[in-house]
Amino acid sequence: MALTRDEIARVAHMARLSLSEEEIEGFAEQLSRILEHVERINQVDVTDVPPTYHAVTLQNVLREDEPQPSLERETVLALAPESEAGCYKVPKITEG
Amino acid sequence: MSGMTHILSAARLNRLFLAGELSAVEIAESALSRIAKVEPQVGAFLHVAAEHVLDRAKKLDARRRAGDNEFGPLAGVPIAVKDNICTCGMETTCASRMLKGYVSPYDATVVERLRASGAMIIGKTNMDEFAMGSSGEASAFQTTRNPWDLERVPGGSSSGSAAAVAAGEVPLALGTDTGGSIRQPAAFTGVVGLKPTYGYVSRYGVVSFASSLDQVGPLGHDVEDVARLFEVIAGPDRRDATNAGRTPPELKFGGDPSLAGVRLGVPRELFGQGIDSGVKARVEEAIRQLEDLGATVEECSLPSTEYALSAYYVIALAEASSNLARYDGVRYGFRAAQTGGLTEMYSKTRGEGFGAEVKRRIMLGTYVLSSGHYDAYYRKAQQVRTLVVRDFERAFERFDALVTPTTPFTAWRIGEKIDDPMAMYLGDICTIPVNLAGLPAISVPCGFVDGLPVGMQLIGKHFADAQLLQMAWAYQKVTKHHESRPVLTEEGGR
Amino acid sequence: MSTKWETVIGLEVHVELATETKVWCSCKNEFGAEPNTNVCPVCLALPGSLPVLNARALEYTIKAGLALNCKIQRRSKFDRKNYFYADLPSGYQISQFDLPLCYDGYVDITLKDGTTRRIRIQRIHLETDAGKLVHAGDDVAAADFSLVDFNRAGVPLIEIVTEPDLRSAEEAGLFLEKLRSILKYSGVSDVKMEEGSMRCDVNVSVRPAGSTEFGVRSELKNVNSFSAAVRGIEYEQKRHIRILEEGGQVEQETRSWRDAQGISVLLRSKEDAEDYRYFPEPDLPPVEVTTEEIERIRATLPELPDALMQRLMTEYGLSAYDASVIVAEREYAQWFLQAVELAGADQAKAVANWQINELYRVMNEKELGPDQIPLTPEQLVGMLKLMEKGTITGKIAKTVFDKMVETGKDAETIVKDEGLTQVADEGELLAIAREVVAANPKVFEDWKSGKQSAAQWFVGQIMKRTRGRANPQLALKLVTQALEEQAQK
Structure with a gap:
């Protein structure tokens, strides 16, 4: 399946990746080739085959509802690129 | 003596430390001096924690002098940790610009366990960025070289961990394996590498690439050392819901090596086309030695492995695209210089912070999950995964373990496959089905082709990691491949 | 269209x-x-x-x-x-x-x-x-x-x-x-x-x-x-x-x-x-x-509003409206049920009336939420008991109610401290009745000429003098006695 530049741009936006023109060109070609290989799975008959989401079967792994200490605010905010008034600071929120 | 610790095993170092014949400080200084000597050529470490390891060594020595005899099995042993495993007090960057300078405020469970066992973490090793790659070349910071041939790649993504062990910088290292990232570099650098059963080792604090495939495991010069580290890191952890809550049985090695009664299968799909003839010859020799040890060997079939690679890439990259969404420049890590609003900040941060391979994989993962493609790719891949699982189940009705080459070919030249991602992906054909099924597998050195190491892979049943280690030990007992060391001089070259 | x-x-x-x-x-x-x-x-x-x-x-x-x-x-x-x-x-x-x-x-x-x-x-x-x-x-x-x-x-x-x-x-x-x-x-x-x-x-x-x-x-x-x-x-x-x-x-x-x-x-x-x-x-x-x-998990579920509303109607005879305003909030319902348990089922309607007419009124005035009910069921039931015994009149009860909300004290303490006990002493009330009749000859004449409401006027005077503490029936009886005595003089 060949991917168009438009599709690459759409996926890049969905993934929040700004790509250069060069990257878009390169990815369109590379991803098309990889997808071509990946599409081999369509040759397999998987009718009535259930999907495997987990490699080892486990269920109901639960935690008791008991509070444990949180991290110090100073510690976590020190990791942040920008903070103010005990909060993380982010640029102007635009829709989309 | 202390100048020679780089040729001693972890087991030996631990014994010498406990006996008071070598102090932890001597061991640490020796390892640091070996690192100082060979690092300029190998480039295995992103961060050498000299101060930390000496401080830790002093404390261990003080405890020992005070008569403390409650030491764990890795007391006094220097260990390298892959840079995608969180360590307090040292950077954890995943070899990505995105996390340059990031110091985790908490330890991964495996790191807690290492510390409790008396191990001395000496530094963080280079890797393909976010563990995405098979050569180490996708690191944002440096290229690690194969100690057997400095013009060649050490494999990946646990490139630095494998190279550090191979170069004698440390006796043991931790790696992670999503599609072969422990076993393939172990094979390329002539060391032993174990990918444990999915769920045996906690993933808490291990930066996720593909959650349903990732597993932490040990790399070392010999099977006993690898088993020792495996026993330390494996076991229950309630902070990881995919942890099986199982403790491995206590491992003992000794007596005459024998594989009497062991049934081994050789999957023909992983032994034919695409496997380098030299590699094939070495593994065939190894199989004969396994037979000599008493094992019965028969050919078998894993028909769905043909599709495993495709299924793997869909699943791994879909999970990765979501796992890497948290790197958004808000709470930690890199943020691109401010220009527009939030959306632009995200895109620029991620566009500039991630390298080409990571972006390629996020793009692919996003695409296969997107509206209209989910059923054709993602769901289909998980169904194919079921077929792969069933293939193994069928094989394990007849066999105790399966034998394959770890990789179809030996280490390639640096730069050789960098522009051909598909060619690189195809090199993982023998290791990937194992991750899809969550099985344990070990790569052990089985000789050389043109001076480059070859690895043999043994694949076991779920939670039969101990059995696999026993088999690998028996093989290692009758061969000398794991004792070969690359020659590294200060001038470089071999 | x-x-x-x-x-x-x-x-x-x-x-x-x-x-x-x-x-x-x-x-x-x-x-x-x-x-x-x-x-x-x-x-x-x-x-x-x-x-x-x-x-x-x-x-x-x-x-x-x-x-x-x-x-x-x-x-x-x-x-x-x-x-x-x-x-x-x-x-x-x-x-x-x-x-x-x-x-x-x-x-x-x-x-x-x-x-x-x-x-x-x-x-x-x-x-x-x-x-x-x-x-x-x-x-x-x-x-x-x-x-x-x-x-x-x-x-x-x-x-x-x-x-x-x-x-x-x-x-x-x-x-x-x-x-x-x-x-x-x-x-x-x-x-x-x-x-x-x-x-x-x-x-x-x-x-x-x-x-x-x-x-x-x-x-x-x-x-x-x-x-x-x-x-x-x-x-x-x-x-x-x-x-x-x-x-x-x-x-x-x-x-x-x-x-x-x-x-x-x-x-x-x-x-x-x-x-x-x-x-x-x-x-x-x-x-x-x-x-x-x-x-x-099902066993840990309490009685839910629909079932409870039915029960309030059938078991306690509440109207659909009363039942609905009581079950509207879990705290209200719990309060009601506790009060009824203390007071007895026969008092359920009285409890409901006080809860809906007085308690909700006060809460509304004070802008209190359902988790801030300013009165305990014990306080209300204590007050109802005093009414039942005839210690206080219905009119006084309203005063006691407000004071309970204000001070958090129980009804008995308030009644005692404020001297709000109903005056049921015949002798004392009769003396007052004679006084007011004697002091108001004009109204007495009205009564004599057959104006029945005049008697009620005298009861009102007694209430005024006793600050509402007189038992109304007793007061009427004694006023009538005092008027008849006066007429025979």
Whole structure:
């Protein structure tokens, strides 16, 4: 399946990746080739085959509802690129 | 003596430390001096924690002098940790610009366990960025070289961990394996590498690439050392819901090596086309030695492995695209210089912070999950995964373990496959089905082709990691491949 | 000729669960803490952290499902909903896509005309709340930057999705009230809209009455109160009808409700709809729920408002109206039942009267919420007992009631301290009666000439002199005696 530049741009936006023109060109070609290989799975008959989401079967792994200490605010905010008034600071929120 | 610790095993170092014949400080200084000597050529470490390891060594020595005899099995042993495993007090960057300078405020469970066992973490090793790659070349910071041939790649993504062990910088290292990232570099650098059963080792604090495939495991010069580290890191952890809550049985090695009664299968799909003839010859020799040890060997079939690679890439990259969404420049890590609003900040941060391979994989993962493609790719891949699982189940009705080459070919030249991602992906054909099924597998050195190491892979049943280690030990007992060391001089070259 | 229109409404209600800790980590689930103090590697999505499901969040979701008459999914799983937003640390929300924990339930609502409507619940799933954005100014778009507090990130949230069964803003309001009441009874949430622990999105469409096909719907977000939901629906309904009557077509879109201005504005059109790329959460194994587990949880459910209302009517003879205002809030019902238990079933109506007429009046005046009832059942029952014994009159009781609320003291203490005991001493009252009769010859003459109301006037005088403490029947008897004595003089 060949991917168009438009599709690459759409996926890049969905993934929040700004790509250069060069990257878009390169990815369109590379991803098309990889997808071509990946599409081999369509040759397999998987009718009535259930999907495997987990490699080892486990269920109901639960935690008791008991509070444990949180991290110090100073510690976590020190990791942040920008903070103010005990909060993380982010640029102007635009829709989309 | 202390100048020679780089040729001693972890087991030996631990014994010498406990006996008071070598102090932890001597061991640490020796390892640091070996690192100082060979690092300029190998480039295995992103961060050498000299101060930390000496401080830790002093404390261990003080405890020992005070008569403390409650030491764990890795007391006094220097260990390298892959840079995608969180360590307090040292950077954890995943070899990505995105996390340059990031110091985790908490330890991964495996790191807690290492510390409790008396191990001395000496530094963080280079890797393909976010563990995405098979050569180490996708690191944002440096290229690690194969100690057997400095013009060649050490494999990946646990490139630095494998190279550090191979170069004698440390006796043991931790790696992670999503599609072969422990076993393939172990094979390329002539060391032993174990990918444990999915769920045996906690993933808490291990930066996720593909959650349903990732597993932490040990790399070392010999099977006993690898088993020792495996026993330390494996076991229950309630902070990881995919942890099986199982403790491995206590491992003992000794007596005459024998594989009497062991049934081994050789999957023909992983032994034919695409496997380098030299590699094939070495593994065939190894199989004969396994037979000599008493094992019965028969050919078998894993028909769905043909599709495993495709299924793997869909699943791994879909999970990765979501796992890497948290790197958004808000709470930690890199943020691109401010220009527009939030959306632009995200895109620029991620566009500039991630390298080409990571972006390629996020793009692919996003695409296969997107509206209209989910059923054709993602769901289909998980169904194919079921077929792969069933293939193994069928094989394990007849066999105790399966034998394959770890990789179809030996280490390639640096730069050789960098522009051909598909060619690189195809090199993982023998290791990937194992991750899809969550099985344990070990790569052990089985000789050389043109001076480059070859690895043999043994694949076991779920939670039969101990059995696999026993088999690998028996093989290692009758061969000398794991004792070969690359020659590294200060001038470089071999 | 104008078409008659029918409005079709479906709701998506988000409710925060009242667990001690968050859903995937052990940070406190607490409202009003200092920003970013209840955070850890998991809820901040630091590299390497992993989620582990809170057992109580699972139990509460199932409990909510049982309270809303849902079936419980025996094998459920979690999925990732992928999108980027500043309040979402991991870049995905852990939610449930195709196997919600609860499905196929219903809530019955009673309309003003007394008829009952059944509103079907399509599903209830467990998911993760996001953090909170603080903007400079109240508008996201106008602020130059935003500040993020992740204390709320990771709080367990259930999303309750109705079928499009509601037909008017009024029905939607009644449904939300009923839902709130049931969830509060079941104890799974505080359901406080003002603290954001209950929020809703509204889907509205309009179609010609009698049509069986649905019209194009718009989704209304940022609806932060019941009254806002009602106003928002009314607004959308009018907007749709206007478009249709002008011959236009309603666009499928997501709109934001601006309650202060009373308008909705376009948030995004169908074309710009997010592609959430749902897929099964690989960090969490599936959840299996056994019949035993479901029954164990069912046994922890208290009597729910519908059943309780029936019981109040049949067992205690309350009117439908009285019963409904008592069960409207869990705290009210508990208060009532406690009082009746202390006072005896024969006092149930008296308790209800005092509760509805006096207690609610005081609470209304003082603007107190149901969790701030200013009187204990013991206080009320103590007062009722004094009335029964004839220690105080009904009139005095009102004074005692207010003083109990004011001081928190019990009725007996107040009556004693304030000297409010009913004067039932015949001798004392007769003396007073003689005095007032003697002192008011003109009224006496009225009485003598046959004006019966004059006797009542004298009773009033006695009440005045005793500050209301006289037993009214006794006072009348003694006034009559004093008047007759005077007449014979």
